[in-house]
Amino acid sequence: MRELTTRPGVYRMIDANGVVMYVGKAKNLKKRVSSYFQKTHSSPRTAHMVERIVRVDVTPTRTEAEALLLENNLIKSLNPRYNILFRDDKSYPYLRITNHTYPRVAYYRGAVDKRSQFFGPFPNAWAVKESIQVLQRVFLLRTCEDTVFAHRSRPCLQAQIQRCSAPCVGRITPEDYALDVAAASRFLRGDHKSVLAELEDKMLEASSLLEFEKAAVFRNQLSALGRVLQKQSVDTTGGEDDADIIAVVIQGGAVCVNLAMVRGGRHLGDKPLFPSVNQVSEDLGPEVLEAFLSQAYVDRPIPPLLIVNQDLDAPELIMALSEQAGRKINLIRQPQSERRKWLDMAVDNARIAIERRIAEQGSAQFRTRALVETLGLEARLEEALQEQGGTREMDIKPLPVAPGTDDAAAELEPVDLLATLRVECFDISHTAGEATQASCVVFHNHDMQSREYRRYNIEGITPGDDYAAMRQAVTRRYQREGKEPIAMPHVVLIDGGKGQIEVVRQVFTELGLDIGLIVGVKKGENRKVGLETLVFPDGRPSLELGPGHPALMLIAQIRDEAHRFAITGMRAKRAKARQASALDEIEGIGAKRKQKLLTRFGGLRGVKAASVEDLMTVDGISSTLAEEIYRRLH
Template identity: 80%
Template structure:
């Protein structure tokens, strides 16, 4: 065990350091991890920090603060990559280049049924279905699904709906599905359409078009002009798709991720474009969190992006980039994790060059848009700080923190970025599934990783005051914890009643009541007529519809409302699904689970006939009739 109070002897430490691969952590005088890195050779990499003159002021400033270095040796470079990524996500070291840990990327899924279904999917992939992707966003998946509907007429309906149809649905009527549910297409023909769709998604566009043309000519020769017209329409739709995607249909099944790193106007953007099966699926900009932006840090940003993005998800065999990357250990670890060699292309040709140029252009556009949005957000933050007289409070706060958010002492401190606002809202449906939300505004933006939901229990249904009291108590009785610092403003979505409850909680906990600001709705809840309500003696404020401060408050308040409603609806749906079966005598936990698994949820159980219910193990005819009666 390391004695944290003993003086750190760097020379002795480096002399004893192992040469194995591993992860190192740079720690400051307060015991805070400032930086996490990986190395093929720990001794060589860690020693470099104390022997070189650092070109980057950010790195030099970090080295000055190091009082201890902790290392964790591992067996392989891939293990080091995984450990580094996990530590960065859990510790958020301020000298690392941090990318937001977004949700997993979406996929397009073809199920393994007699009549496979095409569907949007997000989560871990398995071998039971065919998965295509990942895609940069949900819109790209849904566009591909629409293509498969128009060209190959594949079904998208849920299995429970498919199993109980007696006539074609609207999708079949508008020629977006071949209606296998009612026997309008044979299993063999549908299977051929699925195979063609699979080849199309993998990039084999030429053979798919040739097959459709052959079918059209065959049907025309047999004088089956209606069927020939259907194939003609499919060919036309597929040709339009390929033309829109600007893909050479003879180009093969190219899978690649195109990554452009651009530094401009003090902002860094990494734009990721995904190409699957030769089709450009769209792109997605990422803006990392960086303590200080240097003009020559693009290579470092690229390395951080590769290690944090691909460590826990599949990656294609080709990565096209616009920056030189001298990181053989990283590429070796990614290749080891993928089980095949990953090719990094710096100077692409042909279509790949077009994709990279487009990714660079889109990164520049994303930066310009972000700079404009940031300026607007700063303007609104400034207006609110002026209104509430918070700038001196923020300056004092920065002095107490020792300027930790701006490690380079020569860089100007953005005082307004220190403003932290938390907003609370209550949501329920006639007292059912009550939830409170807490959203956070900081650094001129909503910080969704810091959002919190509170399940409200033990109160009279519909008692919003009790719900607000419980949420505020649970949040602020934990004051002083590093993961949730106290805000500068606590917004309460409500008038004098809700604000009065907040005052009682703050006085009980010994907190400053001047932090509380209520947002009272205007006449007919019209936007722009809200009134700010205080509990420390200040008069109410009516700001007017054009007030930038009110615009910011409304933005935060609406986000709290959205977050509360989505949580409440999910909680309500879960409760209703459970209660409908739980209330039936003879249905225990095991039988309920078997029913839900067999029919895909409560909706499927409701759609099942008595005979269908009898197919579930443990369901007698008497119980099946009772389930059917109670659910109908």
């Protein structure tokens, strides 16, 4: 420890197998790392980890903010066993105002850039869409796609119901529209008073100039904005607060972090998150809160006020967040007045989310157990678990033991036998043989694992040959020579009857795999759910479980997910192929001209809707070529 630096940075706790068990950050690396090797520890969980440490690697950084960023990146890439991990498959949604001459307001999810204005993040899609409706009612901003906007000849329904100022047909000048956009931006930032004052001044000015129609527009905007603000004042103070309310609740062996967002005094809703925790205990709240703050705000803006329900002794973390945000971040543990109501509501919603999750997990485990018992998989699961060094559900699996530690003294943790069940399901999708795609979805740990889904583009077969497509997909999935190995499933579901089953049986035989893993799902009369028959290639008799059987409901859920995943991929592939081929077949259209056309009109649909004169406005498109494009596309 003597050679450790006192600079800020990140440390990694590594076990005897070279596996990173924990990643942490520190203002003073030497002081922080040394604290782990004291005689007493803050929790049994920490003591368990320290017993297994054989090496500590450190990476010094210049500032605490850099340490915060590095720690978050390492946690996401390494998934350390003893870190509290927040996994969220979807990014937070934003409200986007584009940079066009007549900017468009739209829902957006993804990485932000400097080409547009972004407001958020919002806790859910509903909050974004409600804000868009407000902007439509008050500021009459357009929401239509660019391809629609560019080819309107008369106002749309939104303009007729007073939800849009119809810039597509020139009812408003770019200058006046820009003023509405600026007012909308200020409103989204919480500057309601200046927006109201500006609208009132414009109304009075237009009235004094006897421009009564223009004054009526401002009057309507004032009225609509007043109604919006009056509605918001029921639930909030109407102040200028930007705050995140973070409630950590531990109940029934589950941990929930409920994040509620308040922007400009508007309560936008909340979002429950369930972190991955190695061991759950009642005193874990502060550690969960610290992990959330470390991971949640690295790639998104942080408000100036955080309201929490846990005591947090981490001043260096708040300083790092303040440094990253470029302003002071205040953290309040005991809020008063309206803020107390916000926090109490967030805590209540966290408890409700935990109860709902426990109920859902109970139902999921019930279906998993029914499938295991129906297919007789218990012995197979136990055998697979024993090969990994564990035993069945109520027994125990030893954790790795640090060098010099007595094996008998090693701590043990329970293993859920049902959660080890791994099911993979295949489906084929195409349109009359066009754009054939196969999907493989994965069910594990009582839930669908979307990160492990795979799509396979099927090529080199007779169009419409589902058997050949299935053969190719299954072979590519399980033939691992020269490829990274994968975890073999306990069940391979095939959406189809005896024909598809026979093809998969042949592939498994060729690859030396157990054909007992294969289960075919043959559709029943009129393709109704609950009438399916389970078909086996190893000689077992077929099974008709009947409507409502929990095992069949789980199989149907997995099968339907495979179908959804296949058909969405097929449609995207088909659209891409059709977009390319329609223009590629026209003589004189190369890659550059095709790209210019698609960019100018927003896609093939926009190119089809364009007139000859519109096509001639694209660089490199002559009148003769424009006429040829129009003729071929029509």
